[in-house]
Amino acid sequence: MGAHISIPMYERTVGQRLAFEGERCTDCGTVAFPPKGACPDCRNDEFETVDLSGTGTVYSHTVLSPGGAPPEFAGQARAEGRYVAAIVELDEGPRITAQLTDIDPETVEIGMPVSGRIRRIYEEEGVVRYGFKFGPADD
Amino acid sequence: MRDVAIVGAGQTPYGDHPEAGIKELFASAFGAMADSVDRGFDATALDAAYVGSLGVGGSQLGITGASLTSHLGLTGLPVQRVENACASGGFALLDAVHAVGSGASDAVLAAGVEKMLDLSGDRSKYWLGVSGDTEYERLAGMTFAGVYAIAARRYLHETDAEREHLSRVAVKNHENGAVNPKAQFQREVSLERATGAPEIAAPLNLYDACPTTDGAACALVVPADEAREYTDDPVYVTGFGGGSDHLALHDRETITSLSAVREAAEAAYDRADKTPEDVDFAEVHDCFTIAELLAYEDLGFADRGEGWRLIAEGRTRRDGDLPVNTSGGLKAKGHPLGATGIGQVVEVFDQLRGDAGDRQVDGDVALSHNVGGSGGAATVFIYEVDA
Numbered sequence: 403m404g405a406h407i408s409i410p411m412y413e414r415t416v417g418q419r420l421a422f423e424g425e426r427c428t429d430c431g432t433v434a435f436p437p438k439g440a441c442p443d444c445r446n447d448e449f450e451t452v453d454l455s456g457t458g459t460v461y462s463h464t465v466l467s468p469g470g471a472p473p474e475f476a477g478q479a480r481a482e483g484r485y486v487a488a489i490v491e492l493d494e495g496p497r498i499t500a501q502l503t504d505i506d507p508e509t510v511e512i513g514m515p516v517s518g519r520i521r522r523i524y525e526e527e528g529v530v531r532y533g534f535k536f537g538p539a540d541d
Numbered sequence: 542m543r544d545v546a547i548v549g550a551g552q553t554p555y556g557d558h559p560e561a562g563i564k565e566l567f568a569s570a571f572g573a574m575a576d577s578v579d580r581g582f583d584a585t586a587l588d589a590a591y592v593g594s595l596g597v598g599g600s601q602l603g604i605t606g607a608s609l610t611s612h613l614g615l616t617g618l619p620v621q622r623v624e625n626a627c628a629s630g631g632f633a634l635l636d637a638v639h640a641v642g643s644g645a646s647d648a649v650l651a652a653g654v655e656k657m658l659d660l661s662g663d664r665s666k667y668w669l670g671v672s673g674d675t676e677y678e679r680l681a682g683m684t685f686a687g688v689y690a691i692a693a694r695r696y697l698h699e700t701d702a703e704r705e706h707l708s709r710v711a712v713k714n715h716e717n718g719a720v721n722p723k724a725q726f727q728r729e730v731s732l733e734r735a736t737g738a739p740e741i742a743a744p745l746n747l748y749d750a751c752p753t754t755d756g757a758a759c760a761l762v763v764p765a766d767e768a769r770e771y772t773d774d775p776v777y778v779t780g781f782g783g784g785s786d787h788l789a790l791h792d793r794e795t796i797t798s799l800s801a802v803r804e805a806a807e808a809a810y811d812r813a814d815k816t817p818e819d820v821d822f823a824e825v826h827d828c829f830t831i832a833e834l835l836a837y838e839d840l841g842f843a844d845r846g847e848g849w850r851l852i853a854e855g856r857t858r859r860d861g862d863l864p865v866n867t868s869g870g871l872k873a874k875g876h877p878l879g880a881t882g883i884g885q886v887v888e889v890f891d892q893l894r895g896d897a898g899d900r901q902v903d904g905d906v907a908l909s910h911n912v913g914g915s916g917g918a919a920t921v922f923i924y925e926v927d928a
């Protein structure tokens with residue numbers, strides 16, 4: 403049982419997921435990521451695309467025990483054991499949820515600098531879905 | 542708006558009901574509600590019903606509401622399923638209050654039902670993960686516990702609370718569940734056991750989480766000025782409010798306060814002309830222990846960042862000055878998703894009418910708080926009885 407992000411739906415978000423494409427409000431300059439239907443600050447609906455750095459800091463995180471992993475992540479949990487999911491505050495302001503990788507779960511701390519990298523996220527409908535995870539910023 | 546009252550409320554025992562499907566659970570709760578109406582009532586006089594339900598069999602059915610009411614021979618009336626994840630029951634009650642308050646309806650059923658324990662492990666994990674943000678939170682391999690764990694970690698970072706205060710919420714709610722014959726877990730747990738339970742999503746462990754539950758609950762909502770046709774002891778719904786927010790925690794300004802709850806609470810207090818200090822006891826949505834601490838703050842029982850002190854000082858125990866979750870809460874009483882918001886009404890109804898047995902507390906102003914997902918939706922109600 404997958405997370406029900408259909409391939410057409412995933413395809414429409416490839417810019418966000420593979421290139422950190424966000425949007426900047428043409429009125430107030432607020433940066434939104436993932437892109438929204440209206441500016442989170444002023445509700446203006448005109449934006450320009452902006453390439454985000456993909457770097458930021460850990461805002462908060464959890465270490466998920468493998469037994470509870472959603473079915474589409476059960477394979478990863480079996481292979482790797484506990485894994486870290488975090489909210490990362492990007493340097494441009496917006497926050498985003500993603501896994502942390504290339505790091506010992508016990509060493510993760512709030513405020514730690516991280517950077518994005520493209521990784522295999524999971525597989526659904528026979529198609530591998532790539533997207534970003536974050537790892538230590540100096541990697 | 543005309544004033545509104547609840548004149549009947551009942552529920553199934555919460556827990557594992559291998560013998561019952563959703564229709565049988567609903568029938569049992571409806572019967573318990575009907576029995577609680579002191580002078581009885583004519584079920585065919587119901588002129589609307591709202592039924593909270595997240596899913597059936599780990600997916601969604603069409604027209605779930607009427608499948609339940611028609612099972613009891615109630616046809617003709619408009620019936621709607623209401624879905625706002627774990628706050629479906631609260632929103633079913635909000636719709637019922639609006640319907641009666643507007644003058645459009647004179648006798649409305651607010652109900653909730655959920656059958657969770659007949660799902661396979663994988664189906665259950667899938668289905669429990671669909672009430673948050675599916676596009677990013679879920680695609681980080683996040684679980685429902687994980688979302689609340691991220692909020693808990695941040696709360697422990699921003700405040701002087703310690704990990705142990707989370708476990709103390711579980712200990713308190715199990716103390717209450719132990720004396721609730723309708724609770725799923727009618728047993729106490731020690732602090733040692735609660736702090737030492739297996740981790741599920743650090744910093745949360747198994748005893749920070751509510752169980753999965755089968756159950757149903759029903760309440761009868763009528764105009765206040767007709768309430769005495771049903772009973773000498775009506776429970777008036779004097780305050781009510783709903784709120785909504787971004788589903789993903791990362792899209793919110795803060796993750797240690799739920800703005801949907803603050804909106805709902807402000808509306809409820811305003812309408813009832815009450816303040817948090819007026820509340821004698823409350824049923825709050827403790828799907829995870831951290832959620833109860835956030836509720837203390839978002840409902841105004843404590844200042845921001847100070848909610849943990851209420852549990853540290855024992856003030857929300859049954860013998861404290863502000864008992865919270867005398868039923869056992871979601872943690873010990875159980876959490877049949879769509880039924881939970883109405884099950885809270887049952888506890889408030891019994892407490893305010895002096896029918897809560899060994900867990901009876903004093904008071905004539907009560908509050909209930911029901912949260913959907915991780916705060917994407919919420920309702921707050923204030924109830925009063927004649928002093």
Ligand SMILES: [Zn+2]
Nearest residue numbers: 427430441444
């Ligand atoms: Zn703007």
